Amino acid sequence: MVTFKLNNNPVQVDVDAGTPLLWVLRDSLKKFGTKYGCGRALCGACTVHLDGAPVRACVVPIEAVADRKVTTIEGLGEGGQHPLQAAWIAADVPQCGYCQSGQIMSAAALLASNPDPRDPEIDVAMRGNICRCGTYDRIRRAIKDAGQRMRAGRSGQATAADPRKSRA
Amino acid sequence: MTLNRRQFLRSSGAVALTVAIAAPWRAGNASTSATANAYLRFDASNRITAILPTSEMGQGTHTGQLMILGEELGVEPSSIAVELPIRPSEPYRLFFGQMRSVGSYGIRAWHDPLRKAAAQARSVLLLAASDRWNVPLQELDAVDGHVVHASTNRRLAFGELVEAALALPLPADPPLRPASERRVTGRALRRVDTPAKVDGTAVFGTDVDVPEMLHGAVRMNPVFGGAVSRYDVDSVADLPGVEQVVPVPNGVVVVADTWWRAKQAADALDIEFGETPNDALDSTRLSDAMREGFDGEVPAVIRRGDAESGLQDASRKIEATYEVPFLTHICMEPIVCTAHTRKDHVELWMPTQGQDIIRMTVERVLGFGNEQMTLHTTYLGGGFGRKTHGEIAEQAMLASRAVGRPVKVMWSREDDIQQGYYRPIMMARLRASLNQQGRITAMHAQLSGPQMGQTFEHITVQNNNDMFSVASLIDQPYTENFALDHRHLDVPMPLSPWRAVSSSQNGYFLEAFLDELAHAANQDPVAFRRAHYANHPRHLAVLNRVAEMARWDRPAPAGRYRGVAVVASYGSVVAQVVTLRMVADQPTVEQVHVAIDCGRAINPDSVEAQMRGSVIEGLAVALRHEVPIADGRAQRSNFHDYAPLRIDELPEIEVGIVDTGAPLGGVGEPGIPPVAPALVNAIFQATGERIRRLPLSRARG
Numbered sequence: 113m114v115t116f117k118l119n120n121n122p123v124q125v126d127v128d129a130g131t132p133l134l135w136v137l138r139d140s141l142k143k144f145g146t147k148y149g150c151g152r153a154l155c156g157a158c159t160v161h162l163d164g165a166p167v168r169a170c171v172v173p174i175e176a177v178a179d180r181k182v183t184t185i186e187g188l189g190e191g192g193q194h195p196l197q198a199a200w201i202a203a204d205v206p207q208c209g210y211c212q213s214g215q216i217m218s219a220a221a222l223l224a225s226n227p228d229p230r231d232p233e234i235d236v237a238m239r240g241n242i243c244r245c246g247t248y249d250r251i252r253r254a255i256k257d258a259g260q261r262m263r264a265g266r267s268g269q270a271t272a273a274d275p276r277k278s279r280a
Numbered sequence: 281m282t283l284n285r286r287q288f289l290r291s292s293g294a295v296a297l298t299v300a301i302a303a304p305w306r307a308g309n310a311s312t313s314a315t316a317n318a319y320l321r322f323d324a325s326n327r328i329t330a331i332l333p334t335s336e337m338g339q340g341t342h343t344g345q346l347m348i349l350g351e352e353l354g355v356e357p358s359s360i361a362v363e364l365p366i367r368p369s370e371p372y373r374l375f376f377g378q379m380r381s382v383g384s385y386g387i388r389a390w391h392d393p394l395r396k397a398a399a400q401a402r403s404v405l406l407l408a409a410s411d412r413w414n415v416p417l418q419e420l421d422a423v424d425g426h427v428v429h430a431s432t433n434r435r436l437a438f439g440e441l442v443e444a445a446l447a448l449p450l451p452a453d454p455p456l457r458p459a460s461e462r463r464v465t466g467r468a469l470r471r472v473d474t475p476a477k478v479d480g481t482a483v484f485g486t487d488v489d490v491p492e493m494l495h496g497a498v499r500m501n502p503v504f505g506g507a508v509s510r511y512d513v514d515s516v517a518d519l520p521g522v523e524q525v526v527p528v529p530n531g532v533v534v535v536a537d538t539w540w541r542a543k544q545a546a547d548a549l550d551i552e553f554g555e556t557p558n559d560a561l562d563s564t565r566l567s568d569a570m571r572e573g574f575d576g577e578v579p580a581v582i583r584r585g586d587a588e589s590g591l592q593d594a595s596r597k598i599e600a601t602y603e604v605p606f607l608t609h610i611c612m613e614p615i616v617c618t619a620h621t622r623k624d625h626v627e628l629w630m631p632t633q634g635q636d637i638i639r640m641t642v643e644r645v646l647g648f649g650n651e652q653m654t655l656h657t658t659y660l661g662g663g664f665g666r667k668t669h670g671e672i673a674e675q676a677m678l679a680s681r682a683v684g685r686p687v688k689v690m691w692s693r694e695d696d697i698q699q700g701y702y703r704p705i706m707m708a709r710l711r712a713s714l715n716q717q718g719r720i721t722a723m724h725a726q727l728s729g730p731q732m733g734q735t736f737e738h739i740t741v742q743n744n745n746d747m748f749s750v751a752s753l754i755d756q757p758y759t760e761n762f763a764l765d766h767r768h769l770d771v772p773m774p775l776s777p778w779r780a781v782s783s784s785q786n787g788y789f790l791e792a793f794l795d796e797l798a799h800a801a802n803q804d805p806v807a808f809r810r811a812h813y814a815n816h817p818r819h820l821a822v823l824n825r826v827a828e829m830a831r832w833d834r835p836a837p838a839g840r841y842r843g844v845a846v847v848a849s850y851g852s853v854v855a856q857v858v859t860l861r862m863v864a865d866q867p868t869v870e871q872v873h874v875a876i877d878c879g880r881a882i883n884p885d886s887v888e889a890q891m892r893g894s895v896i897e898g899l900a901v902a903l904r905h906e907v908p909i910a911d912g913r914a915q916r917s918n919f920h921d922y923a924p925l926r927i928d929e930l931p932e933i934e935v936g937i938v939d940t941g942a943p944l945g946g947v948g949e950p951g952i953p954p955v956a957p958a959l960v961n962a963i964f965q966a967t968g969e970r971i972r973r974l975p976l977s978r979a980r981g
């Protein structure tokens with residue numbers, strides 16, 4: 113039995129020791145936003161936050177998560193309203209979309225420590241996340257936009273309107 | 281022309297209604313609804329649902345198709361809900377009589393049928409309002425989901441008119457909105473599937489979860505075409521969660537309560553595959569066989585003008601031989617299918633581009649007809665041609681039948697790469713002659729390699745002309761004196777369309793060769809092509825645009841080298857300029873300029889996204905992708921040895937869209953073919969080397 117916090121809610125799972133966090137999330141807890149892409153920490157599709165730091169859930173055994181905090185795409189922002197998600201919509205980043213939860217989770221960890229990243233810093237933080245559809249330019253653009261939204265939000269300025277309603 | 285009501289009804293043809301798909305597996309809309317035609321359904325609460333014929337795999341087709349429908353109908357595209365039909369049927373078939381999302385067809389082939397479907401619905405809505413208000417039809421318009429009578433300022437929501445409207449016969453030939461009324465198509469629109477793809481709620485095939493579902497992982501013979509000789513169920517029977525080991529044609533599905541447990545057991549299973557006829561299959565030997573294939577004569581696929589004597593007489597003859605490797609698709613979402621096989625019905629949930637292929641698989645495996653199948657097409661985490669095949673459905677159906685419960689079978693990344701359907705290897709020998717003015721006077725193209733069409737049940741290869749092998753070469757724009765032949769090599773491996781199919785290799789053969797010809801003619805590669813495009817205005821337009829974007833008229837900056845290529849495929853023409861520099865003898869691509877003529881761009885933002893994605897994929901492929909075969913097995917396994925481009929390798933990409941007034945062209949695939957030749961042509965500028973074999977990592981070491 114392993115206990116941890118998932119998106120701020122305590123959860124308890126009874127799985128084989130050594131089961132990667134990814135499969136606990138997907139098969140036991142039915143959190144399908146976190147994806148399997150390679151199973152070997154090569155693609156980043158399974159990126160989640162463990163105590164705020166980005167990890168590849170496909171190689172994190174469940175024991176390592178005991179009593180810690182896990183955040184997945186489902187818990188990133190209230191109803192998908194994290195500034196990164198708003199920026200992702202504004203830049204219309206996804207193509208197939210399969211890699212995007214992992215991209216956004218890596219980007220969220222980057223912005224938490226560096227709210228105004230430049231391209232080389234973005235590249236270092238994001239190079240573990242493959243996008244096979246090739247959405248990288250828009251990812252860079254959306255990260256910078258989200259950083260701006262977050263900085264504007266912090267200094268009390270109005271944030272952008274609900275991006276789902278505003279269409280280009 | 282104004283129609284009165286009687287004339288209007290007289291012009292109406294037979295009513296073509298299909299069964300409404302009232303129970304999509306995810307939506308739970310119980311309100312009464314009415315079907316206008318195969319593609320549109322209305323309900324009284326003003327909800328409009330489109331039943332789209334194309335799978336969404338990242339290409340943005342759903343958004344583009346909604347734009348076409350919304351514009352004609354007079355509603356905001358993103359307010360229309362999307363469903364896919366739960367089995368293939370006539371209205372959704374456009375590709376060899378099949379429902380498939382292939383051939384960059386989504387917009388170019390479906391534009392007219394969808395536009396007409398929306399116009400039909402608009403016609404009867406206007407007619408119903410004209411009855412209700414007793415005003416002439418031509419004074420009405422459909423705007424924002426309402427019928428509007430401007431002069432009296434009256435509006436009625438579609439929902440209030442639907443019942444009366446759909447009781448009217450649908451016109452076979454409804455009036456279409458003129459181009460002057462276009463407000464939607466041609467302008468960038470954000471994709472309708474984006475919100476669900478950024479909050480984790482989009483349901484891909486991997487995310488299907490139905491009650492009582494079990495999970496399957498596979499263990500397959502690593503040698504292509506092999507089977508299983510024995511396995512020992514006891515070796516995994518005691519492992520936690522394991523339910524059953526189910527035999528399938530070339531291996532087994534291990535069924536367990538979670539995928540992780542199924543996978544652990546599949547890996548632990550004691551299994552023997554035995555010898556197979558393909559144990560010695562080896563891509564080096566296949567290369568030798570392709571080269572030997574050039575010996576001797578075969579009938580030409582086409583012969584235009586006088587290629588032979590042109591070539592014999594010419595004073596300058598150039599010849600070069602090129603080669604491309606097997607490629608695999610590495611869709612980000614692995615191969616997956618969920619099936620629930622019952623006594624006389626099967627329900628499938630899967631990310632498929634080939635609904636009719638799945639129907640045929642169901643018939644072959646279970647003996648069930650189309651009506652005994654319910655097929656829920658999910659979002660696809662990438663398709664690229666890979667998800668047209670049926671073996672994963674076969675595995676899931678067999679596993680479900682064996683355990684009597686729904687089973688989701690998913691392949692690992694290793695399974696995906698090693699059990700793929702590969703873009704075929706191919707070799708091309710090109711010969712051409714030049715006259716004194718440096719014009720191409722004749723060309724002879726010879727292909728040697730598999731004829732992929734021979735492996736498809738629904739295709740007959742006639743006269744050696746395999747449509748899956750000759751695209752972008754058979755219609756080369758450079759000379760009237762042209763001959764093409766194809767020497768077939770039997771390759772006992774699963775082969776498949778891969779993004780841009782044969783244009784992916786033929787674009788490279790032709791445009792790398794063109795660069796060699798320009799060099800032999802002592803001409804600038806852009807000027808040389810221009811001189812040959814007198815009768816090819818679309819080629820010329822994209823070439824001129826890309827040359828302008830890349831400032832080709834000025835010398836490249838110091839230490840930078842440029843290459844150009846222009847390839848027509850899928851009804852579009854794309855020109856690209858690659859700019860690179862050499863760092864420690866390896867090319868670093870700094871910029872790629874792209875100009876596309878795809879006719880009118882329905883959603884320019886999607887066109888741009890597809891061009892960027894194609895460049896990024898095309899570069900990875902040209903630089904380092906190949907699947908060598910040794911001992912009958914694929915010699916690649918995961919993203920470390922088959923590595924897509926990462927964000928820190930991203931060049932600057934600029935996209936220009938050119939509209940020459942041509943008919944709608946495809947967009948998902950045509951960006952791929954020019955990448956490799958533009959790249960190798962730039963490398964020639966940098967180093968003087970001709971890269972006649974891809975990928976670069978193999979050609980240059």
Ligand code: FES
Nearest residue numbers: 149150151156170
């Ligand atoms: S699935 Fe975890 S990094 Fe690829």
Ligand code: FES
Nearest residue numbers: 208209243244245
């Ligand atoms: S959007 Fe398809 S892999 Fe990134």
